[in-house]
Every structure is written in structure tokens, then in C-alpha cells.
Amino acid sequence: MINESSNMLFNLLVIIIAMIVHQFWNESKPESPFVKKYGILATYGIAILFCMVFSFYKDNGLNFDLRRIPLWLGTLYGGPFIGFLLAIETIFIRIIQGGPGILGSIISTVSLFLIGHFVRPIYFRLKTFNKVFLAAGINMLFSVIVLFYGSDHLIQSDTINFSINYLIVNLLGIILVSLSEEAIRKNYRKRMELFQAARLETVSHLAAAVNHEVKNPLTTARGMVQLLKYDQTMPQEKRDLLFQLALDEIDRVDRVVTDYLTFARPYPNQMEKMDIEVSIKEAVSIMEPYANQYNVQISNHHSSCQCYVLGEPAKMVQALGNILKNSIEAIPNGGDITIKTDLKDRECHIRILDNGIGMSREVLERLGEPYFTMTGNGTGLGMMVVYRIIESMNGKIKIHSSPGKGTEVILSLPAILG
Numbered sequence: 001m002i003n004e005s006s007n008m009l010f011n012l013l014v015i016i017i018a019m020i021v022h023q024f025w026n027e028s029k030p031e032s033p034f035v036k037k038y039g040i041l042a043t044y045g046i047a048i049l050f051c052m053v054f055s056f057y058k059d060n061g062l063n064f065d066l067r068r069i070p071l072w073l074g075t076l077y078g079g080p081f082i083g084f085l086l087a088i089e090t091i092f093i094r095i096i097q098g099g100p101g102i103l104g105s106i107i108s109t110v111s112l113f114l115i116g117h118f119v120r121p122i123y124f125r126l127k128t129f130n131k132v133f134l135a136a137g138i139n140m141l142f143s144v145i146v147l148f149y150g151s152d153h154l155i156q157s158d159t160i161n162f163s164i165n166y167l168i169v170n171l172l173g174i175i176l177v178s179l180s181e182e183a184i185r186k187n188y189r190k191r192m193e194l195f196q197a198a199r200l201e202t203v204s205h206l207a208a209a210v211n212h213e214v215k216n217p218l219t220t221a222r223g224m225v226q227l228l229k230y231d232q233t234m235p236q237e238k239r240d241l242l243f244q245l246a247l248d249e250i251d252r253v254d255r256v257v258t259d260y261l262t263f264a265r266p267y268p269n270q271m272e273k274m275d276i277e278v279s280i281k282e283a284v285s286i287m288e289p290y291a292n293q294y295n296v297q298i299s300n301h302h303s304s305c306q307c308y309v310l311g312e313p314a315k316m317v318q319a320l321g322n323i324l325k326n327s328i329e330a331i332p333n334g335g336d337i338t339i340k341t342d343l344k345d346r347e348c349h350i351r352i353l354d355n356g357i358g359m360s361r362e363v364l365e366r367l368g369e370p371y372f373t374m375t376g377n378g379t380g381l382g383m384m385v386v387y388r389i390i391e392s393m394n395g396k397i398k399i400h401s402s403p404g405k406g407t408e409v410i411l412s413l414p415a416i417l418g
């Protein structure tokens with residue numbers, strides 16, 4: 001009796017393990033057509049083999065096990081071809097095992113396969129409860145028939161106990177396994193949907209950003225140029241102001257488009273030996289007019305030795321520009337930004353310090369996430385671009401910040417000596 005019950009539970013365990021292994025396999029190799037096609041065959045095929053080898057109550061040559069559960073699920077989820085191969089396997093093993101039950105087993109295996117095959121188109125349209133109900137019903141029907149057929153051969157006193165055990169384990173098994181299979185599949189589908197939704201969100205973000213960051217400044221710039229063209233009587237100072245505003249808007253578009261392009265093509269095209277100091281100076285001179293608007297002073301402390309790194313100068317200027325821009329925007333009422341460079345342990349460290357509003361831990365954790373912005377007219381791409389550029393140069397970024405005090409961004413890049 002102990003052997004009988006433990007074999008039943010072992011059968012159930014094998015089927016559950018097969019199901020889990022199949023799922024893991026599927027998820028670790030989602031692109032593999034082999035796993036998609038033959039994953040079920042391999043895992044459920046092995047489950048059938050184990051179930052049959054460790055079948056129970058075979059003193060009189062009859063085998064009782066849970067082989068119908070993997071055969072049923074394999075036919076439903078794997079399709080007719082896989083179901084057919086599993087049925088052939090079952091019959092083949094049963095013939096090798098021998099005994100009086102062979103014919104009955106062949107008939108029941110073929111009928112279960114055929115029922116699975118014909119039920120399949122309707123099965124996937126059913127609700128989970130109905131699926132499990134159907135699976136349990138068919139399994140019970142087969143179990144009762146098998147018991148009925150086999151009871152002649154069973155030793156009388158054992159019959160009732162054995163039959164109850166057999167039915168309960170079969171019922172529990174099919175309910176448990178079909179429910180889990182459904183839950184796993186539902187979970188997988190949900191995750192895929194989320195993934196898809198996230199992708200779509202990226203696209204709609206992009207559309208919104210293009211509208212906001214590109215179309216609006218272009219419309220403004222166009223309006224100003226148009227005004228300049230038609231209003232010939234405008235005083236010279238006003239003309240200059242309008243020209244400057246139009247140029248600022250065009251520069252804004254240029255910066256945003258450059259960021260987007262870095263987003264799409266993260267890696268530098270041609271790496272070259274470059275002097276960090278030159279890039280810093282260029283970034284500072286580009287950002288100086290913007291800093292003046294905010295009443296911010298940028299001071300650059302040259303290091304005593306020259307720092308050379310491998311990278312693309314234009315990208316480096318872009319990264320530094322984005323960091324400086326954030327620092328400037330973080331100082332609403334005037335303040336200072338300090339840049340320091342030094343060479344230590346074969347690394348160039350560029351430190352950009354501001355005494356702005358700083359960031360909370362939550363903001364700091366999300367920094368670099370695409371479209372994460374706390375400012376009204378930001379794109380949320382600035383820091384992401386910085387991370388991409390610095391990573392492509394094999395560098396690291398460290399940020400210290402505390403609300404109300406300010407922020408320190410440290411870029412560390414592998415130095416080239418000489």
C-alpha cells in the first residue's frame with residue numbers, strides 16, 4: 001500500500017516537474033523554434049515514461065498510473081502532431097511492459113488522443129473553470145472505464161480501496177495540473193502584454209515629445225521670422241531680440257534632436273584620443289548663455305596634468321552639456337557650478353558640482369530612466385543620454401545629491417597615458 005501511494009504521488013510530482021521545466025525552458029529560450037515545437041514533447045514525453053515505469057499495482061500485469069494527464073495536456077497544448085507522438089510513445093512503452101492490459105491501454109490511449117484532438121478547437125475558447133471541469137470529467141470517465149475493465153483482474157479485498165485512491169489521485173492530478181498550466185500561461189500572456197504596452201508607451205512618448213520639443217519651437221521660430229519679414233518698420237533692437245529668440249528656439253530643437261539620435265544610436269562612431277579639457281571648455285562655452293539667463297556662474301578648475309581619454313569629442317561635449325544644463329536648471333535664483341578634473345589611478349575624474357535644489361533619493365534612483373523628468377519642459381532624456389555616452393566610453397557615473405544642498409556628478413573615464 002505504501003509503495004502504491006508513493007508511486008501515485010511520484011507520478012504527480014513528475015508531471016508537475018515536467019510542467020515547470022517546460023515553462024522555464026520556454027521562457028529562457030523564447031525565440032527558439034525548437035523549444036516552441038518540441039519542448040512539450042520532450043518534457044511531457046519524459047513525464048509519460050516516468051509515470052509508466054513507476055506505475056502502480058501491477059502484480060497482476062495491469063498498470064495504473066497518471067500517464068493520461070501528460071498525454072491529455074500534451075495533445076491540447078502541443079497540437080495533434082505532438083499528441084500523436086506522445087500516444088505512440090505510450091503504446092510503445094505499454095507493449096514493452098506486456099501483460100493482459102495492452103489492448104485496453106491501446107484503445108484508451110488512442111481514444112484519449114482523438115478526444116483531445118477534436119476537443120482542442122473548442123477547449124481554448126473555454127473559461128479556466130470550464131477547461132478544468134472538462135479535463136477532470138474526461139479523465140474521470142477514462143479512469144472509471146479502466147477500473148471497470150481492470151477490476152476483474154484485481155484482488156477482491158483491495159479493489160475498493162485501490163479504486164478510491166486511483167480516482168482521487170487522478171482527479172486531484174488533472175485539476176492541479178490543468179489549473180497550474182492555465183495559470184502559468186495566463187501569467188506569461190499578461191507579462192507579454194505589459195511588455196508590449198511598455199513598448200507602445202515609448203512610441204507614444206516619443207510622439208508627444210516630438211510634438212512638444214520639436215514642433216512647438218519650430219512654430220515659434222517660424223512665427224518670428226515671418227514677423228521680421230513682413231514688419232519692415234520694426235525698430236532695430238526689437239528685430240535683434242526676435243532674431244535671438246528664433247535662434248534660441250532652433251538651438252533647442254537641435255539639442256533635442258541630438259539627444260534623440262543618441263538615444264537611437266548609442267555607440268560612438270569613431271573613438272579617438274581626446275583631451276577632456278577641450279571638451280569641457282567647449283561644453284561650458286555652449287552653456288554659458290543659458291547659465292547667464294539663470295544668473296549662474298560656471299567656473300572650471302584646470303587640472304595640473306592633462307587628461308586624455310578614448311571617445312568621440314562631440315558626444316563628450318553633449319554629455320557634459322546635458323549635465324551642466326541640469327545643474328543650471330536646478331539653480332533657480334543664481335548660484336555656482338564648479339568643474340574639477342583630476343587624474344587618479346589611471347582614471348580621469350570630472351566632477352561637476354552645483355549648489356542647486358538637489359535631489360531626493362527617489363529622484364536619484366530614477367535618474368537616467370528614459371522620459372523621467374521633474375521639470376515642466378524637460379524631455380527626461382538628458383541623463384539617459386549621459387549614461388549611454390559615458391558607458392560607451394567604458395566610464396562610470398557617480399552622483400551625490402541632497403535636497404536643498406546641491407548635486408555632485410562624478411564621471412570617471414579610463415585615461416590614456418601620454
Ligand code: ADP
Pocket residue numbers: 322326327330354356357358359363367368372373374375377378379380381382383384406407
Ligand atoms: P530633464 O532635464 O529633461 O528633465 P534629465 O534626464 O536631464 O531630464 O533629468 C531628469 C530629472 O532629474 C530632472 O527633471 C531633475 O528633476 C533631476 N535632476 C537632474 N540633474 C539634477 C541636478 N543637478 N540637480 C537637481 N535635480 C536634477
Ligand code: MG
Pocket residue numbers: 322325326378381382383
Ligand atoms: Mg536635463
